[in-house]
Amino acid sequence: MKAPRYLSAFVVVALCTAGAWALRAGVTAPGSDPVVAPSSLTASSELAGATRLRHAVNIRSGPATPKVLTNSLNHGGAPVPVACATCHTTRAPNLALHASEDLKEFHQGLAYQHGAQSCLSCHNATNYDTLRRADGTSVDYPRVIELCAQCHGPQYRDFKAGAHGGMTGHWDLARGPRERNTCVDCHDPHAPAFPKVRPVFVPVDRGAVQQAQRAAAHPVSDSAHE
Numbered sequence: 001m002k003a004p005r006y007l008s009a010f011v012v013v014a015l016c017t018a019g020a021w022a023l024r025a026g027v028t029a030p031g032s033d034p035v036v037a038p039s040s041l042t043a044s045s046e047l048a049g050a051t052r053l054r055h056a057v058n059i060r061s062g063p064a065t066p067k068v069l070t071n072s073l074n075h076g077g078a079p080v081p082v083a084c085a086t087c088h089t090t091r092a093p094n095l096a097l098h099a100s101e102d103l104k105e106f107h108q109g110l111a112y113q114h115g116a117q118s119c120l121s122c123h124n125a126t127n128y129d130t131l132r133r134a135d136g137t138s139v140d141y142p143r144v145i146e147l148c149a150q151c152h153g154p155q156y157r158d159f160k161a162g163a164h165g166g167m168t169g170h171w172d173l174a175r176g177p178r179e180r181n182t183c184v185d186c187h188d189p190h191a192p193a194f195p196k197v198r199p200v201f202v203p204v205d206r207g208a209v210q211q212a213q214r215a216a217a218h219p220v221s222d223s224a225h226e
Helices: 005-024 141-148 153-160 206-217
Strands: 046-048 052-054 057-059 067-073 079-083 127-132 138-140 167-169 178-180
Touching: 127 141, 138 141, 141 153
Parallel strands: 057 178
Antiparallel strands: 046 052, 067 079, 127 138, 167 178
């Protein structure tokens, strides 16, 4: 005698329900991938869904003070970094001076082709190591993305959605964290600009200095060489 159709359907539903509860409890079927119950996860961030542990997505933070590499080397043979403000003055420009010999005003009046901006469009006049928004409020250098987003809204929107900007780490946040670049990691806000050169400090020949000091302390007359 055949079983009623409703009884067969009931058996199928019961088996599916039992299988689902077994998976939630951490029981695995033969040949399937293990599914870990949420209660056994050590959450370091947030859970997406019932069993997916999501790690954090960090935005790369740049240095508090922007620096460039010089041609001088340290004891380990690596280039010595110096702050940009070492060579660039941090006072407000004197726009009344236009003579070519006024070297103190060098770079202060340049107008780049990046939206017809100038230095003071983004930098504070009293401290070039800090940035200024369009409303005049300051923003520190690691948060440069807040400055760029004022004019580059579509790019910032895509950046927040994960469709713009490079990244390192894990695509699957269940496996590990991810680190994303900020704007200046890929884009040079000063372009187009002059060709990049490394600033060079004035060389000091210690041997020549010592010889000059000895010569000044013990002058030798021309008769001594005759």
